[in-house]
Amino acid sequence: MLCKEDLALYGGKSVRDKKLYYGHQWIDEDDIKAVEKVLRGDYLTCGPQVSALEEKLCKVTEAKYAVACSNGTAALHIAMMAAGVGEGDEVITTPLTFAASSNCALYCNATPVFADVDPETYNISPQSIREKITDKTKAIVAVDFTGQAVCHKEIRAICDEYNLIFIEDAAHAIGTKYDGKPVGSLADMTCFSFHPVKTVTSGEGGAVTTNNKDYYQKLLLAHTHGITHDEDLMEETPEGSWYYEMIDMGYNYRITDIQSALLMSQLDKLKKFSDRRKAIVKRYDEVFSKMPEIIVQKEIPESDTTRHLYIIQLNSEKLTCTRREFFDAMAAENVQCQVHYVPVYWFPVYKRLGHKKGECPNAEKIYLNCMSIPLYPLLSDSDVEDVISAVKKCVEAFRR
């Protein structure tokens, strides 16, 4: 039996010498060559790599259209714009997410409304969505939290019943399938992020996929100043080939050819990355699901998940420590965890809008007990066993 003093935090020897972080990108020589080729070519932006990337994203997600953009937050913003979200509208989302999922509603002067999550899957609860619908509700931003697909069947039914637009924040979920269909082909619009901590990366980058041509055209306009070169969309007859029109308000949310080449090279390895993430999750599940001190995330059978985060919840009935103590003890063992996420409406910006603690009790309870342990494809089998040893060591030392 270990005691607290055996933990590195209290003077003991740590499980590892070198620190592991909760996530890390994997860049190989092919990625570097792909970028180098673009740097030696004619186009750094607005060139052929961007359209090739969009085609590839359509292939990977089985969506009809894809618009690549500068980051996942921009993807959410242009999806809001394409959905026509504006002042007076309400957008329902989860508080257990990165702030961008609800900030995008604020960008459009709309009101974010938070629905609570399911206590076992941690994804937005369809029942809670129903309770938050008013005659002002315009759209739902459903987040595939940790990569697990939201329950599409139920959310689609709600959207059909109340005439709402279904936007999926799939920043965690590229590579995930729901009922055999890839995320990206299912919601009205699906938003991706390619930040380095996500499954595939372009440094910064994002995309929206859709099967709807009208949304597609609006997304294109929104991500490049509302400017079109398409004569059919213009009000005036073009005077010459230089002529373009700004027909909507828009932003510069474009991705570069440099980033596009990197992301295409990364997408070639999506299956490899995804398989390795699944294997690590399987090993973690095997060990942690048998430990009464640890609560693991429940998977719905419809989701074939490429997991972005592995979250453990501490069972406070079985442990003497606070989450902070466990987190710090893991860090001292050289396993640096992270916490996903502080409920978005706890932040000062949202408090100023009138939100209060207690709004979504399930999300708050998960936040208070959770931490994300290392999960990324570059982890070796022995790294994974080190993470497991560190968790076991901390559990033993803090067992009630």
Ligand SMILES: *Cc1c(COP(=O)(O)O)cnc(C)c1O
């Ligand atoms: C990362 C992330 C975003 C934002 O993506 P960026 O590319 O960093 O702008 C949005 N939503 C969720 C759930 C995310 O994890």
